Amino acid sequence: MDYDFSEDVAKIWPALLFIGGFVAVVGGLLFVLDILPRWGKGKERLHMFGFLGPALILLAIGLVYPLIRTVTLSFYNNTRGKFVGLDNYTWIVTNDDTLIMLRNTLFWVVCVPLLATAFGLIYAVLVDKARGEGIAKSLIFMPMAISLVGATIIWKFIYAFREADQEQIGLLNQILVWLGMEPQQFLTSSPSNTFYMIVMMIWIQAGFAMVILSAAIKAIPAEIVEAARLDGASPWQMFWRVTMPSIRPAVVVVTITITIATLKVFDIVRTSTNGNFKSSVLAFEMYNQAFRLSDDPNGEGRGAALAVVLFLLVVPVVVYQARQLRKRAEIR
């Protein structure tokens, strides 16, 4: 080995120092809290601030300040620029490209949660108590383990296009050729390209939906299912009148979780089309405006405005989910 590690070691020192410092601060804080106030009322309050304080400070640095900064920036044209009022927001709802982007986002948010949950649910019901259930479930769950970028590259090969006179390397186009049809450019023709990307997201999220819903189905007490069988329920009636009402909370949580993930989708668009061919979505456009087009004098402000819109869309969904979780906790 002729590689010189000495420089790397020198680079590691600051990191080690940082970790050591963190441990020392937290440990010191806990130690002080433990020995200091052995008296009276103030103790609990001091403990509360002692434990919550560091987390609150980090939240303020990492979340609250950027939020305020982003909202402010969304009323300016760029970081050094002038106040433009609501111009950035007006641009979002009037510009042709952003309108297409918003329409695409709507397609994503409607299709992915509904279809992924539906597929996951149907699959969970079908494999429940079947032979080889574990393997069947692993197969569907595995896409969850792949990064979105990796998954997109896999699908890009499936959608790959070659001219009709060449040999096809994409699975889908080869099938079309076998069927005697013309090969298609799946990812370049709008608006269908959005749906081909939506398929990728469903492929990934259906596994998640399936695992959660399968667990919910298994949590239904066996006696209730048996009672329904004795009451004369057909499999169809069993599903709609016993299974579905019992797993409704899980279905809601799964749908909402996928909705949030879909609102924030970025990797698939970035890797598939780079936002070209009218396939952009909200999260991608935010990045695109703020960082890639930063030579555009209005880019940073518009990116910030898009970020605020995304935030406003996600917040109510998160609030609803938190409420649902609390409601479930109360029932138990």
Add this chain to the structure above:
Amino acid sequence: MATVTYSKASRIYPGTPRPAVDQLNLEIGDGEFLVLVGPSGCGKSTSLRMLAGLEDVDAGDILINDRNVTHLPPKARDIAMVFQNYALYPHMTVYENMAFALKLRKTPKHEIDRRVKEAAAMLQLEDYLGRKPKALSGGQRQRVAMGRAIVREPQVFLMDEPLSNLDAKLRVQTRSQIATLQAKLGITTVYVTHDQVEAMTMGHRVAVLLDGVLQQVDSPRALYDRPANVFVAGFMGSPAMNIKTVPLSDKGGRFGDVTLPLTREQLTAAQADGGGNRVTVGFRPEDTDLVGPNDGGIPITVDLVEELGSDAYVHGTVALEGQDERFVVRADPRRTPRLTEIVYVRPHVNTHHAFNAATGLRI
């Protein structure tokens, strides 16, 4: 209105060598209340679930009204079941729970309404029809489960330990309610319990199971007075019968210096089937007298006295053949012996039970 017949019905769980239910033969008459009783793991619940169609029948047949239902799905058997934990549908109200089966059968609305209201009146549930199960007490849930079975007006009721989740007082109360209700409706009922008191008080007939094998089926009285084997003798009755295996003399079973007489036929039967020179003799705690030292009683050193108000039970030991043997006898609660005192126990004449020491069968 129906009869139920188990004909050599067996259930063998995959991967287990011993059948959970082994060639069960049982005839249940129309309108009869039959109780399946036994210790846990004896196959009583499995037998019931085989009748319900929730458990496969691996061999033999099950007939309802002479119709072979062995391989029919549960819904084709026209039976209703009450589960131990009630298995109410948590998302439905009491009314919807009771109406569910009828709704699935497309029974006319006014008919459903009439039957549910009728059952609710019978079970004092009228005020709770709009509630969800989680807003009910244990006793109310139990009644809803009963109501759900009643509105079906099925051929057969099945009940799987329906009282075991209730507290002691409510259990006794509900016990008599179920018995009364069954008598009123006249629907053939199979009832599973591990509690021999429930079995004795509720059943027209009681079937005792052990290790998947039917031991005896008879009226509670006959079961108590003439247990077919040592297991039934020890299982039915509380406190349990005093059962000891003792040396055989030419007069009977010898408890030290005391001999419990056996007939000539019993003596012969005791020696047959590998019984040898020993015999198993049992007598119930209430079939005894405490007598004076010279009246031919078994001397017992008292180590515990249980006062129940109406009765007192005296527990004690005696050394027989070098081993301490325990006995329980009933005593007058106003004249109980002191601890460590020696009392003399004399079983009533001809109330003791004798069993072959090797086979355990009644002789």
